[in-house]
Amino acid sequence: MEIKEAQELLSALPAREQLEALIDYGKQLKEFSETEKKEENKVPGCVSTAYLTVEVKENKVYFSGYSDALTIKGYLAILINGFNGMNVKEFLSTAESIVKEFITKTKLQASLTPSRANTLGNIIEIMIKKVRQQVWN
Numbered sequence: 001m002e003i004k005e006a007q008e009l010l011s012a013l014p015a016r017e018q019l020e021a022l023i024d025y026g027k028q029l030k031e032f033s034e035t036e037k038k039e040e041n042k043v044p045g046c047v048s049t050a051y052l053t054v055e056v057k058e059n060k061v062y063f064s065g066y067s068d069a070l071t072i073k074g075y076l077a078i079l080i081n082g083f084n085g086m087n088v089k090e091f092l093s094t095a096e097s098i099v100k101e102f103i104t105k106t107k108l109q110a111s112l113t114p115s116r117a118n119t120l121g122n123i124i125e126i127m128i129k130k131v132r133q134q135v136w137n
Contacts, residue, residue, distance in 0.1 A: 003082035003098055010106040018108060019071065026073030028081065032066035045122040048072055052123065054130040061091050061131055065123075075120050078102075079127065088135055092128065099124045 006025065010018050036053050043050040048069030055062045062084050065076040079099070083091055103120060 003078060003102055006078045007102045007105050010108065015110065018106065022074030023070045025077040026070050029073050029077040030064065032064055037066065043122055043126050046072065046119045050119065052126050052130065054127065054134060056088060056131065056134045059088050060085050061088055063127060072119055075123060079123060088131060091131060095124060095128055
């Protein structure tokens, strides 16, 4: 699933159905290892508990994540499925603008609490930070 596909689907739905679709996306999130649920993988600024890991293999990014909140799980699933396998350089140069467009076009922020809405920004910041750490170390 591409982020643009999710963006188009969510943009066409009323607010309540958007949240239901977001929860459905969250059900697509793959299992997250219990051993990865540690402080260094926590997404800061998230009211619920959310974790994110990244692996860079053959110059491509691969994320995994978990949240105990259904809507945040949906965000994670959309971003992880959309970015996994992307070239590192492409990810670092486009990820932020892709997410900004997603937020703007879907208008999801209007139907979420401010803390939940801010979490999407926190998730992409952490994704970028973790990729940079892996590439530059």
